Amino acid sequence: MQSIRVIVPNSPGLLAELTECLASAEVSIAQIVVETHGSGALVRIEVDEGDKALATLTGAGYDAVTDGVLLARIEDRPGALAHLSRRLADAHLNIRSMHHVLREEGYALVAISTDDNERARGVLGGTAL
Numbered sequence: 001m002q003s004i005r006v007i008v009p010n011s012p013g014l015l016a017e018l019t020e021c022l023a024s025a026e027v028s029i030a031q032i033v034v035e036t037h038g039s040g041a042l043v044r045i046e047v048d049e050g051d052k053a054l055a056t057l058t059g060a061g062y063d064a065v066t067d068g069v070l071l072a073r074i075e076d077r078p079g080a081l082a083h084l085s086r087r088l089a090d091a092h093l094n095i096r097s098m099h100h101v102l103r104e105e106g107y108a109l110v111a112i113s114t115d116d117n118e119r120a121r122g123v124l125g126g127t128a129l
Contacts, residue, residue: 001030001071002050003097003113006057006064010041018043018062025056031101031111046101046111067096069111070120072127076108084124088114091123 008014015034022029022045031046047053050066057064074080081098088095094115102109114120121128 001046001048001069001111002053003067003069003111004045004047004050004053004057004064005067006043006045006062008041008043008062010036010039014041015043018045018057021056021060021062022047022053025052027053027056033099044097044099067113068117069097069113070117070124070128071101072110072112072124074108074110074127076103076106080108081110084110084112084127087123088112088120091119093120093123 006018008018019029019032027047027049029045029047033044035042045053046069050068054064054066072084074084085095085098096113096115098110098112100108101111112120
């Protein structure tokens, strides 16, 4: 899975335009988060076809960057996210982004981007999917 971040001016119809752009290229969105900050907006999109999505968005004139993410399955309990973050910090890995993707049946699925995802996968061991 890849995470794409798009920085755009905040305007009515923004989300419709971005999602229609990806739909026209038949890119399926796994998750999307939109945060507005005054006159600007940050849109984070999780997709399986990151290269295709990035090419589609940049080709349409959007300022977009991509970042690979890894998925980690952790227990859904207080402190589990802190424990996962500490393991990465102790391995001197910088977390670029992290967010919950799903919570169900006592577990949470977390999407993580670090400065070295392959090494992070090794640090997280069996929790990394």
